Amino acid sequence: MSITSLSPEKDLCRCCHAEGSFDDLAQPYFHDGREEVYSDMIKDSFNIEVSPVPGQLCVVTYKICKHCIQRVRDAFLFRKQVQTCEEKFMDLYNRSISQLKGLGLKTVVKEELSETIDMKDDYSPIHDYEDEDYDMKYEIEAEPSPTIRESKKTKAKSKTTVKTKTKKVKEGKTRKIKEEGRGEDAPEASETKKPKGVTSEQTHTTAYEDGIKVYTCKLCSRVYKRKDSMTQHYKHVHLKQRPKLRSCYLCLEKVPGHMRSFHMEEAHGRPAPRCGACGKKFAYPFQVLQHQKNFHMGEKKFACANCNLTFSTKSKLTRHETVHSPSRPFKCAFCDAAFKWKKNLQTHIMMHLDDRRHVCTVCEVAFVQQSSLKWHIKKQHPDMV
Structure with missing residues (x-):
């Protein structure tokens, strides 16, 4: 922005070149209980030094407008927030490394791998069979032993029991199909087997020119890059088959998924996801980022098409849009x-x-x-x- 002329009777904002009645850059002001010197805040935030000019125009040209004050204040506070978060992160990281060294890195990695295998078992097609006795047997055999070190003989016996039971279930379903009186036209068991994951009735697949496929849920329009993620979403959200309790990979206790991080902090000293600015704890790391964007940064990217109000989340926007809707469903x-x-x-x-x-x-x-x-x-x- 260029200056065509200077009016000595008006102040000039050194940040946007607007004219009016503004605040002094070097004068200390108080805001929310703390002292602010805007020239020092600009230097600390952007490493730019705004120097006064000599002569009669020194006072009127060393000013800053209200709009620029707010932007400088936001940048200064954001810089402080990043510094505080980085210091707390390095402190938590160093403490976590010390705890891992104290527990033994090999043992922790081995137990985390075992937990990953257990999670795959929870989503395997075995649970789709309608056999309550089998499900109970599978849960008993898959239940972790009271001791963390299980003998190889016990593990082999557990695997053999699961495979044998799966084979019996398949044979029973094949026998049931043949006994239904369809004769020679009865389909094979492989043809009547329930499909893995979700079918085309619940998902829509889109293939792009670069070879990337995405899977879209037809019920809620959520998009996923992997088919197994789409399957997990459909089972958990729409079929309400979300597992109620999740195993801890450091002890034998089972807790709900949203309480797992708090259990790890209380029982094993591993800190739960926490906001570095205000210290609030959350169940999942993505909730920390969402909290910082909405609460600390004031990000509101969901706008109402009727009144131009903005909201931080889509659920809040949907709840607000009810005001404009004439329908009364309840x-x-x-x-x-x-x-x-x-x-x-x-x-x-x-x-x-x-x-x-x-x-x-x-x-x-x-x-x-x-x-x-x-x-x-x-x-x-x-x-x-």
């Missing part, structure tokens, strides 16, 4: 009332049932809604507010 079974949100319907039904669960602690008057109780306390018992 209908009352007692009357003709209909609502946009399920929670409003539940409160309405409580009125029909006279469910007064919110009781005043002073006069014991009961109300259906908590908002009604708050209004009562504000009007009848102002001393409690």
Whole structure:
């Protein structure tokens, strides 16, 4: 941006060359309880030194506008956040390396590999057979031994039992097909075997010119690069076949998947995923990145097409779009009332049932809604507010 002329009666922002009434770059200001000198913040964040000019134009040209102040402040805080996160990461990394050396690297890697094999067993086609006795037998045989070091003889026996049981199940299904009275036209067992993964009814495959294939779920339009990832998504999300408990690869305890990282921290000293800026803990590492983008960085990339409001997640946008929708899917079974949100319907039904669960602690008057109780306390018992 070029300057055509300078007006001594107006301030000049040294960052965007706007004219107006601005703040001094060298003057200390206070914001959120801390002192800010904008020239020092620019130098620390961008390694650019904004120097004042000599003469009468020194004061009016050594200014910064409100818009640029906010951008400099964001850059300065982001730089501090990155530095803090890097220091905490190196500290956690060094402590994790020390713990791995103390436990023995070979033992840890071996047990992690064993856990990976167990996870594949959870998604294997064996569980698709409708044989409850077999599933129980398989779980008993696959259950880890009370001792971590299992003898080779016991492992071989477990594998033989699983293979034998699988063979019996296949023979039983073949015999059942032949006994259904179809005669010579009965198909072979291999033809009636359930397909692995998902079928074309649930997924759509797209092949690009460079040879890359992607798999799209027809139910929710999620895209995956690998077919096994698509299969796992379909079973867990749409068929509700997500495993409830997951094994810990350092002990015999089984915990829900979303509690696994907290178990590792409490029982084995391995820190859970944590935000370096505020210290909040999460179940999975991707939640840390999502938290930092939405909460600390203020990233809102999902915009409403009706009112131009932006949201940090797609679920929040979907919930907001209900405001613009004329439909009221939640209908009352007692009357003709209909609502946009399920929670409003539940409160309405409580009125029909006279469910007064919110009781005043002073006069014991009961109300259906908590908002009604708050209004009562504000009007009848102002001393409690």
